[in-house]
Amino acid sequence: MMSHSIGYARWQGDMLEMNYVLKSILVVVALSLSVTTAAAHKEDARTGDADKAKVESKGKAKSTAKVKKTRKAKKAKKAKAVPARLLFEKMTKAADVPAQAFGSYAKGCFAGGQQLAINGPGWQVMRLSRNRNWGTPRIVAFIEKFARDAKANDGWPGLLIGDISQPRGGPVGGHASHQLGLDTDIWLLPSPDRRLSLAERESLNTISVLTKNKKKINAKIWKPAYLKLYRRAVSYKEVGLIFVNPVIKRKLCKDAGKDRKWLRKVRPWRGHYSHFHVRLTCAKGDKQCKNQPKIAAGDGCGADLAKWFKPKKKKKKGFKFKFVPKREMTLASLPRACRRVLKQ
Numbered sequence: 001m002m003s004h005s006i007g008y009a010r011w012q013g014d015m016l017e018m019n020y021v022l023k024s025i026l027v028v029v030a031l032s033l034s035v036t037t038a039a040a041h042k043e044d045a046r047t048g049d050a051d052k053a054k055v056e057s058k059g060k061a062k063s064t065a066k067v068k069k070t071r072k073a074k075k076a077k078k079a080k081a082v083p084a085r086l087l088f089e090k091m092t093k094a095a096d097v098p099a100q101a102f103g104s105y106a107k108g109c110f111a112g113g114q115q116l117a118i119n120g121p122g123w124q125v126m127r128l129s130r131n132r133n134w135g136t137p138r139i140v141a142f143i144e145k146f147a148r149d150a151k152a153n154d155g156w157p158g159l160l161i162g163d164i165s166q167p168r169g170g171p172v173g174g175h176a177s178h179q180l181g182l183d184t185d186i187w188l189l190p191s192p193d194r195r196l197s198l199a200e201r202e203s204l205n206t207i208s209v210l211t212k213n214k215k216k217i218n219a220k221i222w223k224p225a226y227l228k229l230y231r232r233a234v235s236y237k238e239v240g241l242i243f244v245n246p247v248i249k250r251k252l253c254k255d256a257g258k259d260r261k262w263l264r265k266v267r268p269w270r271g272h273y274s275h276f277h278v279r280l281t282c283a284k285g286d287k288q289c290k291n292q293p294k295i296a297a298g299d300g301c302g303a304d305l306a307k308w309f310k311p312k313k314k315k316k317k318g319f320k321f322k323f324v325p326k327r328e329m330t331l332a333s334l335p336r337a338c339r340r341v342l343k344q
């Protein structure tokens, strides 16, 4: 019994010992596992942080680039938004290169401009402070020739020249066209028979040949010399058209008699009762100059003119006129060549 119990006790002891050893092994395994896991966690955490930092720095770089891009775009937009009129107004001299016109009459500019002398045989330039007595050499030559011819042949005492263009053309305040150096305004007030002072050229006003309500010709002002002047103006090959008020065109249609061919180039347009507007065609070979569309055949005294005298449709009751200010033309809307013209 004794030996049996001793054996049992030994066995029990062995078992206990084994149990202890097993437990120890388990503890060691568990510990090592937990250490590895912790380390792994730590490593994971570290890697996670690094990734996060990486993402963050990438994001930061991206957002900085984005901000820079937006800033640049805003700046470019702002630069573009500057009215081209202001840029061309600053130009006090012509671009000293061969003469060339770029674009269309109402969206363009020119290089190689010339300044019309402020006085000449048969003309005087008005409103000198505006510095708008510049144009392509062709319009300068045209004015000189027209003034001389009208004085010599039509008894016109002298032309008073209004706006031509700025030194390099471009958009100009108060006009839709006059941008190519191919348009000029000529006053309907005949020049006085003396040299006007600089002050008078600023203060003297032209006259209207229409009645106050602008519906009829003012018989007290009108004289046959006007018809001669208009006819002379369109007699030159380089003249594409002239703009006159529809009431004036009607008068010319009535008074022209049998000789009517010249009336074709006399185009009715609103305003133009105290001055008329002469437009030259583009010079031959001036490839970037966009001509006016061709005028229909005939004297333009029929339906074309009648349109201007149709009674206007009455506006619906309750209609409210909303004033939307017109956006000024920017450099982006002009031909690319006009940027170069500004720099020349």
Ligand SMILES: [Zn+2]
Binding pocket: 175, 178, 183, 184, 185, 276, 277
């Ligand atoms: Zn004009």
